[in-house]
Amino acid sequence: MPPLALALILLSAVLHASWNLLIARARDTEAATALAVPIGALLVLPFTLPTWRVEAGVWPYLAATWVLETAYLALLAAAYRRADMSLVYPLARGLAPVIVLLVAALALGIPTTPLEALGVLGVGAGVLLVRGFGHGAAGSGDRAGTLLALTVAATIAGYTLVDRQGLQFASPTAYVVLALAVPGLVYLAAITRIKGRAAIRAELRPSTAFIGVAMFAGFGAALAALTIAPPASVAAGRESSVVIATVMAAVVLKERVGPRRLAGAVLVVIGVALLAVG
Template sequence: MSSLGLALVLAAAFCHATWNVLVKRVGGGPELVWLFSVLSVILYLPVALWVILVERPFFGPWQILFICGSTLVHMAYFLFLQVGYRKGDLSLVYPTARATGPLLSTLFAVLLLGEHVTPQMAVGALVMVTGVAFLTGGFRKGRADVTTSLLFGLGTGVLIGIYTAWDAYSVSVLMIPPLLLDYVSSFGRSILLSPVALKRRELVAAHWRNHRLSLLAIAFFNPLAYILVLYALTFTPVAFVAPIRELSVPLTVLAGSLLLGEGHLKHRLGWSVVILAGMMLLIAA
């Protein structure tokens, strides 16, 4: 794996952890997804126009089809994640989703994109996913929120696996500029969720009034996290990118323990080291 690809994915992991913690802290539903999507459209408009004017990308029927599909899958992901965060624990939902996602992404990459996985890559990915699975120490009987968090985490992970493989094909084979793929997705969510936002305009106003800076940060870091990953996917196999993105897991769990008071800091630090060990195996492959 190239140093540039590694740098892009590591930066994406930091951005991803940041916006997830902020979304959990703000709380909300479809109206929150609509609000930060609209803000993202506004913030990234100059860059999107620059890409169109400079790169002059081609948009045929297949490109349009895959952009529409990406928009729908990402919207489902955001909505499902919001419900999971409202009903469950960040330190349970997020690691479960991030453990499921790379397994499915790698599987899809092998089956659909023809990528190859070496034994060392498989061991590294397995170590990382195992570390994620045991990171929280929360899967114990007697906790009412565990089953709900687990189910929402698994569902979110399935959507992560689908959109990672789908978007990898979009940017690497169909040559859709990564920034435009994510930008159109944000624009599409803004349109599709407008009726819900209109019905919940009081909640939208309250979110903006009480969490303005957090919303702007989400609107900036959420697209940036995925745009960096998409650019890495243009020259780096999904089998490398998907597991290394899991560095966002220890960052998010630590933030949940320290900033959101979810506890279990010592235990989670130990499993974070396991995740990092797996990442080193994967990078060295």
């Protein structure tokens, strides 16, 4: 993997973990998420205009990613209502690169080196180890939440593969705004209808603006990496956000990080290293 691609992937992972941490600390996580996306779009739009490029061929891919991103937001919210974040987040993010690797290699014929394949599997195994299995590994142990997390992983894999193709017809800066703005507005309308405008207005704060900007910047960095690196490697490298989030939880939220999570973190680092040299 090119060093620039690795740097972009790690930047994306840091931003993703950061805005998830802020979402987790928000008074109303759904309202904060719904408001952050359109605010982020407005704030980053001026910076995307100098490199804005959109060709006619991009629209079928954008239509597909709109469906997948909207499903991602809805399924993720449903999963968090039924299970702990410590179950949903690592499971969804950890299995996504494995799905991408299988689809990219078997269905799309996109080549993946043996080291990159090992890296993908290492990252996936590492994030699952961070999450833990067995009795008491998850707070709720809800099977419905686990099933929803698997569907979230499928949507992540789906939009990763779709975006890889769609970037042939648009610049990463234009694509990220178009890809997130429409699902974000749909989600905002839905949450406003369900919770009311007062709940949305209550989340008008600087941290919500940062969440929005971090969403777009992180996604944009990942899309830029997709233009120069295999999709499975990009998807797997982004999963290092699980380890970053674990460190943030220990430092910021004062959560206890035991030997199992530390071992998982080491395995993820090894997986990312394999991606870098592969």
